[in-house]
Amino acid sequence: MSDWNLLVSAFHFMRPLWLLLLPLVVFLWWRTRRIHRSRVTVDETIAPHLRKALTVGSSGKRRWQAIDGVGLSLILVIVGAAGPTWSRQPDPFVAQSAPxxxxxxxxxxxxxxxxxxxxxxxxxxxxxxxxxxxxxxxxxxxxxxxxxxxxxxxxxxxxxxxxxxxxxxxxxxxxxxxxxxxxxxxxxxxxxxxxxxxxxxxxxxxxxxxxxxxxxxxxxxxxxxxxxxxxxxxxxxxxxxxxxxxxxxxxxxxxxxxxxxxxxxxxxxxxDNVDQPWLDRGHWLAWPVALLMLLWFRRGWTMRWSGLALLAALVVPVEPARADGWIDWFPTPDQQGQRAFRDRDFSAAAERFTDPLWRGYALYRNGQYDEAITTLDRVETAQAAFIQGMAHIKSRGYRDAVRSFQTTLQRDPNYPNAQTNLDVAREIVDYIERTREQSDTGEEQLGADEVVFDNESNRGAETQMQVPQEKGEGALLSTEQWMNTVDTRTGDFLRQRFMIEARDQSREAP
CATH class of the missing domain: 3.40.50.410 (von Willebrand factor, type A domain)
Structure with missing residues (x-):
């Protein structure tokens, strides 16, 4: 199915009862325009060529009148209030692209x-x-x-x-x-x-x-x-x-x-995911309404807009006043953050979000794991604890990740992938502690810099690696520096792995 067909099939109104006002608006527009047209008179005392030069616009049915702008604005406001939509709200914890x-x-x-x-x-x-x-x-x-x-x-x-x-x-x-x-x-x-x-x-x-x-x-x-x-x-x-x-x-x-x-x-x-609410697109109709309201300043077009303003006030929720620049006159900070998030500008999204859950997730996607963990401490939901666990994993705080995933399951025992991630984090912690036990020789290497891994269970010795401060032929290499000197191409690794897999496949074929 094409994108256009998908959009058409999903299009509907979230609050369709508002559309019942459309016949009333159309009737009032037609009635007012008819009365106004019947009152138009022509001054016969003016010469025809002068009357034609002094007349602004045509005097026929096609002439654009003030009531036309009012009627069109009311129609757009009613359609916006009905909540047109054709897509679901994006889930912040799910990538918006197919695997x-x-x-x-x-x-x-x-x-x-x-x-x-x-x-x-x-x-x-x-x-x-x-x-x-x-x-x-x-x-x-x-x-x-x-x-x-x-x-x-x-x-x-x-x-x-x-x-x-x-x-x-x-x-x-x-x-x-x-x-x-x-x-x-x-x-x-x-x-x-x-x-x-x-x-x-x-x-x-x-x-x-x-x-x-x-x-x-x-x-x-x-x-x-x-x-x-x-x-x-x-x-x-x-x-x-x-x-x-x-x-x-x-x-x-x-x-x-x-x-x-x-x-x-x-x-x-x-x-088809009924767990996600529909995304209301009605606010986009506020822009053409605002443009039509500019006609109010034309001479002879002054109308009583109090009814329209009252209707708009009832439909559009009032946001608290802010002084962050002209961009905050229209979309809210969270809406700006949503737009930056959809554009994958996670740094800007984290700055604009006021919702702590969205801000924490934007910080996580931007690689600011410590800031994300701190921000999400204010949110007591399973989603917040799950993101904290992922942030701990990314920053190699595996024990804290175990605690976060346990908190996720306490808040929601059926939260997707929480149990799987908890098991993986536990395996990582157990592997690190077993490695310390096996490498415990009772010897210590003192150096200017040392790397000490988490060892809350006191299993094995604290692993310390000396990092040389001098660059010379006889200088000692750290583990990471030694690994970087190994000259192995990725192609060599793939060649060996593919050969083993092909051999296994040939054995299984008969």
Whole structure:
């Protein structure tokens, strides 16, 4: 279903009883205009050519009169009061994009340079651009040639996927070929574990006719294909696709079409979510009403606007006066924060939100974990405790994360993913403490700087790592510095992992 059809199907009024006033307004407009037209007289003592020059506007039925502006303003106010809507309010704890599995073809044909710098490199560039646009949404990566392999599982952090994406080259794939069907099966298995409907994006240059039939017959998820081919070189398999197929473009037009295709089923699922209230769009009609009210200052157009002002006052809630600039004359600070949040400007959203729950979540999305935890202390809800737990995880405060997830379950025993995150946080704490026990040698290394990990249970010794203060050939290296000196390419790791997976698949095949 297209975005337009989806909008039309979801459009309705939240308070439709207000529409009963429309016939009354239309009747009063028609009655007043008829009376005014009957009172128009023409002074016959003035010469016709002078009378025509002195007359402003026409004297017929088409002349725009003051009552027309009043009637149109009242109609717009009534429609706005009825609450037109076509979308749900966004859930701050759920990404507003569908989970997507990106399937990249990694074969020698992808090294062709008819799409600069090469088909494979252009595909990687487009995937990175898509990841930037989908910040915070769940994305997985699958690569295929003769076999299909899951490169990165579903993740909300695009930075995790970038190094693995860069390491994908044809020489890391264990077998040559074009197993698009196997890649489709693997991608569908990944999406089956997601709570929301998602989509599959194939990034490829060619498609076999048999694989095109498989993609056409797949209805469990939305499918889109980004074709890495010049516009004047069509492919037989791509021509047979009924799914959305987009040829790569120098700008972002291809990504716009792909996102619309992948999010169609997800947007329908959001509309079907009865737990989220509808988003009232009636306030947008206040702008044309304000423009029409400017006609009040025209000479001869003065009207009694007290009735309209009274009706608007009853419909539009009064906000407390603020002096934060002209932008606060119209949208409230929370509405400004919502707009910045939708634009993924989380820093600006955190500054504008007055609602502590939304402000805390914006701080969390902006990476300000300590500030988010402090802000959410004022909110005693399961959502606030859950975000605090995630902030503790991000800042490596695993014990505090355990406490936050326990608080979440106390407030709402059925809160989604709270029990799973609690179990993971407990496993991390237990792993750290077991590591300390195993590394307890009774020796201490004293240094200018030391890193001490959380050890509330007093299991093992406090781990201390000496950090050298001098840069010389004989200087000692910290653990992190030593790891940074290890020269291992991501492609080498993927090659070994894919070989093991291909061997296991060949053993399971019989």
């Amino acid at each position: 997507v599995v990106v399937v990249l073809k990694v074969t020698p044909s992808m090294l062709e340079t008819d799409v600069a710098p090469s088909r494979l490199e252009r595909g990687k560039q487009k995937i990175r651009d898509l990841l930037d646009r989908r910040a915070g949404a769940r994305t997985a990566l699958v690569a295929y040639a003769g076999t299909a392999h899951r490169v990165v599982p579903m993740t909300e952090d695009p930075e995790v996927m970038v190094p693995y994406l860069d390491g994908l080259e044809p020489d890391v794939m264990p077998e040559d070929g074009d197993a698009a069907g196997a890649a489709l099966q693997l991608a569908s298995e990944i999406l089956e574990r997601e709570a929301e409907p998602g989509g599959i994006l194939f990034v490829l240059d060619e498609l076999a006719a048999a694989d095109a039939e498989a993609l056409n017959g797949f209805t469990a998820s939305s499918i889109a294909v980004l074709a890495l081919r010049p516009g004047d070189s069509p492919d037989r398999g791509l021509n047979q696709l009924s799914a959305t197929s987009v040829t790569v473009t120098p700008d972002d037009e291809d990504l716009d079409r792909i996102e619309r295709a992948l999010n169609s089923a997800y947007r329908q699922a959001l509309l």
